[in-house]
Amino acid sequence: MEIRAIRTFTTIVKYGNFLKAAEALNYSQPTITLHIKHLEEEIGEKLLERGKILRMTEAGRLFYERATDLLREYDRLDKTLEDLEGGSAGLIRIGVSEPTASLEFPSIIADFVQAHPKVEISLHIADANTLSGMLFHDQIDFAICGAPEVSMENLFKPLYYDDIVLLVPNSHPLSEKAIAEIHDLRNETILFTPHNCPIRIKIEQIIVETIGSNYKKLEISNSMAHKHFVQAGLGVSLFTRTANSFALPGTKIMEIKGIEAAPVIGLLKKNNTIYGKASTHLLEMIDTYFSEKNALSKQETSI
Incomplete structure (x- = not known):
């Protein structure tokens, strides 16, 4: 008929x-x-x-x-x-890891939603390994996260390399220094992300090579909670500059020498995936955002 x-x-x-x-x-x-x-x-x-x-x-x-x-x-x-x-409708399922999910993605999504009001967005916030599994099982369309330990046949494209800074309470003696060093962390309580986090593993290896086991650790799975624990005087935190783009009252962000680690944020997607117009536009916006962030970071480094 x-x-x-x-x-x-x-x-x-x-x-x-x-x-x-x-x-x-x-x-x-x-x-x-x-x-x-x-x-x-x-x-x-x-x-x-x-x-x-x-x-x-x-x-x-x-x-x-x-x-x-x-x-x-x-x-x-x-x-x-x-x-x-035409790219003005549909559902996009996105995985995002912290701190990108809280500190950077809202502004990207805000611009996208304004341009595509009929497109539905579903955000899943988790660590890179979890997001890699979700992508493999077709629970998300793509992810913006760190490099997962196991790719599970997914493709990872680096977008931005971050660096590590130290966050301390204002009352801590270290806050009076211009730049901290790894030796300054001796006998300190250091806040860490989970034990299977690749960047945490690398940072802790550097610390052990320098001061041995002369430190305490407090493991917190939510990276965005670190600054609140530092604010409460429960320790110091070694985490990305992005996560510490602003300090809570009573805390201080410090440069630290000797931590040669570059946490990466990238696009995790399936091989040979063909995206619709709306998803393609969003991916272009994400790529532009991190390209501009890279350019700004290089500019600040050269000053």
Whole structure:
């Protein structure tokens, strides 16, 4: 049953004759007649009584009631598919790790949502290893995160390399120094991300090589909670400059020598994935954001 034949039938009913319906649909009158003939043959019932006054049969009235609802839903679907093809509708499932999720992604999403108000966004915040598994099992479309330990056949494209800074309470003796060194961490309580975090592993290896085991550690799975624990005087934190882009009252961000680590933030996606227009636009916005951040970082370094 062709949708155009159904539309032809409802248009004939609307205008009351074949000629006006043909003009409204920009069809020839024989085409209109053929549409109705095929429709009646397919249904197995006569829909219209021809005469001086065109009348619907009982089957025609029943079919007309259902046909108008069907055409309304079809037009809605057609418009939705048109929006989807044009990139103005759809659902994008994104995985994001901290601190990017809290400190950087909101501004990116805000610009995107303004440009694509009909597109739905679903954000999943987790660590890189978890997001890699979600991507593999098709629970997200792509992720912005650190490099996972196991790629699970996913592709990782670096976007930005961060560096490590030290966060201390204002009351801590270290806060009086211009630049801290690894030796200054002797006997300190250091706040760490989880034991399987690649950057935490590298930082701790450097610390052990320098001061041995002469330090305490407090492991906190949520990296964005570190500054609150530092604020409470529970230790010092070694984490990314991005995470410490602002300090809480009572805390101080410090440079530290000797931590040669460059945490990476990148795009994690499946191999050979073809994205829709909306997703492609969002990925372009993300790429532009981190390109500008890289340029700004290089500019600050050269000053």
